[in-house]
Amino acid sequence: MTPIVLTIAASVVAGVIVAYTVTAITDRVLDRMYPRSTR
Known part of the structure; x- marks a missing residue:
């Protein structure tokens, strides 16, 4: 893996x-x- 790929993955x-x-x-x-919110 190239450093570029590792950077993108990170x-x-x-x-x-x-x-x-x-x-x-x-x-x-x-x-x-909002403890009573209906979510």
């Missing part, structure tokens, strides 16, 4: 992790702000 993995983390945090914040 960027994709990092992006997925960040997106998942942001989604999880947002979900918890919404649960605290």
Whole structure:
């Protein structure tokens, strides 16, 4: 594998992790702000 491929793969993995983390945090914040929300 060339360094370029590794860099792209690392960027994709990092992006997925960040997106998942942001989604999880947002979900918890919404649960605290609107505990009665129907989602």
